[in-house]
Amino acid sequence: MHKLSIWSRNVSPSPTLAVDAKAKALKAAGESVCGFGAGEPDFDTPEFIKLAAEKALRDGMTKYAPAAGVPALRSAIAEKYVRDNNLPGIEASQVVVSPGGKFSCYLAILSVISPGDEVIVPAPYWVSYPEMVKLAGGTPRVITTEMEDGFKITPDLFEEAINSKTRLIILNSPSNPTGAIYTKEELEALVSVAIKHNIYILSDEIYEYLLYDGAEHHSPASFSQEAADITLTVAGFSKTFSMTGWRLGTLVAPPEIAKAVASLQSQTSSNATTFAQYGALAALQEWDRSMDAVKGMLQHFDRRRLKLLEGLNAIDGIECNRSEGAFYLFPRIKSLGMNSMEFADKLLDEKKVAVVPGEGFGAPGYMRLSYATSDEIITEGLTRLSDFCSNL
Numbered sequence: 360m361h362k363l364s365i366w367s368r369n370v371s372p373s374p375t376l377a378v379d380a381k382a383k384a385l386k387a388a389g390e391s392v393c394g395f396g397a398g399e400p401d402f403d404t405p406e407f408i409k410l411a412a413e414k415a416l417r418d419g420m421t422k423y424a425p426a427a428g429v430p431a432l433r434s435a436i437a438e439k440y441v442r443d444n445n446l447p448g449i450e451a452s453q454v455v456v457s458p459g460g461k462f463s464c465y466l467a468i469l470s471v472i473s474p475g476d477e478v479i480v481p482a483p484y485w486v487s488y489p490e491m492v493k494l495a496g497g498t499p500r501v502i503t504t505e506m507e508d509g510f511k512i513t514p515d516l517f518e519e520a521i522n523s524k525t526r527l528i529i530l531n532s533p534s535n536p537t538g539a540i541y542t543k544e545e546l547e548a549l550v551s552v553a554i555k556h557n558i559y560i561l562s563d564e565i566y567e568y569l570l571y572d573g574a575e576h577h578s579p580a581s582f583s584q585e586a587a588d589i590t591l592t593v594a595g596f597s598k599t600f601s602m603t604g605w606r607l608g609t610l611v612a613p614p615e616i617a618k619a620v621a622s623l624q625s626q627t628s629s630n631a632t633t634f635a636q637y638g639a640l641a642a643l644q645e646w647d648r649s650m651d652a653v654k655g656m657l658q659h660f661d662r663r664r665l666k667l668l669e670g671l672n673a674i675d676g677i678e679c680n681r682s683e684g685a686f687y688l689f690p691r692i693k694s695l696g697m698n699s700m701e702f703a704d705k706l707l708d709e710k711k712v713a714v715v716p717g718e719g720f721g722a723p724g725y726m727r728l729s730y731a732t733s734d735e736i737i738t739e740g741l742t743r744l745s746d747f748c749s750n751l
Contacts (some may be wrong), residue, residue, distance in 0.1 A: 370490050374719030375727075378703070382713035393740035395728035396713040398535060400601040400686070402659075404638075405652040408600060411641030415634040424633040426625035427617075428456030432636045435643040440592070440611055444567075445581040453617045455610045456639075457624060458631045460565045460595035463608030465491045466627075467591040468527070470612075470619040471559050472497040476526040481512045482721030483689060485535045485563070489721070500525070501721055506680050506691055510537040514548045521552075527559040530579065533566040536720045536727040537689040538664075538682020540570070543577045550579050550586050560590045565608075566685040568599045568653050571661050574683040580611070588613055596639050598685070599653055605635045660686050663730040663737055670741035671728075674748050686731040689717075693724035695751055702726065710743040 378396035386392045427433060433451040440446040457463040464487065472478060474496030480488050481502045489499035502520050504510050517528065530549065532541040541549070553560050560579050567576045580590035595608035608631075610620055624630075642649045664682065671679045671690050679690035692702055699716035703726060706712050717725030730737060 366494055369493050373486055375486055375715050378707075378713050378715050381707065385707075385711060390711050392711045392713060393736045393743060394713045394732060395730075395736075395740060396715050397731065398598075398687070398729055399603040400598065400656060400731050401733065402601045402656050404600060404602050404605070405642075405649065407645060407648055408602070408638045408642050412605075412634050412638035415637035420634045420637055422633060424630040424636065426630050427621040428454065428631065429633065429636045429640065432456055432640045432643070435640055436609055436611070439643055439646075440578075444578040444592075446578060446592070446611065447581070447584055447587050449611055450614075453611055453614055455612075455617055455620045455624060456631050456636060457608040457610065457620075458628050459606040460563075460593060460597055460608035461487060462606075462624075462628065463593045463595065463610045464488070464561065464563060465494070466620045466623050467561050467593055467610055467612070467616075468492060468497070469495045469623055470616050471527055471591070473526075475524060477522065477524040479517065479520050479525060479528040479558075480721070481528075481530070483510055483534070483536050483717065483725065484529070484721050485531055486719045488529050488531075497526070498524070503721070506678070509680070510534065510539040510689070511541055511545060512549070514552050517549055517552045518556075521556050521558065525556070525558055527561055528553060529561045529563065531563040533569060533574075533576065533682075533684025535566065535685055536687050536715070536717075536722075536725075537680070538685045538687050539680070540574050540576065540683045543575070546577055546579055547582055550582055550590075553589055554585050558589070560586075562590055562592045564592060564594045565598050567594060568650075569657065569660065569686060570684050571657075571664060572681075572683055576684070591616060596642060600639075600642050600649060601652075601656065602638070602642075605632070605638065607631055607635055607639050660730065663732070663734060664688070666734065667728060667730045667737050667741070670737070670745075674741075674745050676748055676751075686729055688728050688730065689720075689722070689725050690728070691725050695748060697751070699724055699726050706744065706747055710747045712740050712743050712747070 472495040703716040
């Protein structure tokens, strides 16, 4: 009998996609589902971006592109990082465009991790980080944080987790699933530790423009040339421009790593979809229009964030931090008397409310709710959740 490979046996399916699929199946069967599972904006891609991709299709941009991306797009991304993120002297050759931010993260890990290497992963983490590390033959070393820590690690915790096998740390700010943001001072302190021990940083900045309460985003690679030399910055167009289905991720890295990532991509996915890249190029070339669209989304996200936060904290047994970025809240439900997997299953079965249990994020006793959904769903979902909790 044929056996599955160690890679396929060792990897877990994405719990966020599983919850979303189950909620969609219930909806298709005619159920009224309040879905808080999906991590994608509920707005359409801005029209001018769609028109640019349509034009590229009509103009015949339907062939292979260079593996690392359309040259004009790579140049525009490099300019954006110098202008907006203050990265020192980034060249287009240091940019790789991939089919999705998820694949950008995976290639980044694959480019610097060998079997036996360890990767420090602060928890709560995005569900795919540990699995990607395992697929690269590495070992995730998880540092646990709680609400009281603001879901952020300290330099001391980072230092304590380092050993001779440590090769990389993954930082995600703004965070999925918590919405937490590291301040510049906090990031600088962590970067100092990474430089001291010669450890790479994978900085996942996919939510960099989704900020609230005056919070600011800072890129670790911007702090110094030393910092830039050890930092692999990953982002993309999915969350900022509501382009999740376009599958366009970006990576900016030191030249030799960018070259390695491009080589890995050339042997796996070839290039990101050619005509989609011209839509992304329009988003960067018409930056003011893009930021206007983002501001419009943020007004809705901010209102929903506060509405959901207030509703959650009003329910006995639920406590929730005020997030500063992305579009998630990550409440603690430990006092409700059941683990979060069981809680999420029962909540979906009995009340048709879809949330993602904290286990998938390395944080049992919590759950993630996305407020990238309508005000009506938030109102109804809170009512059902309150009713569910009061009957436990």
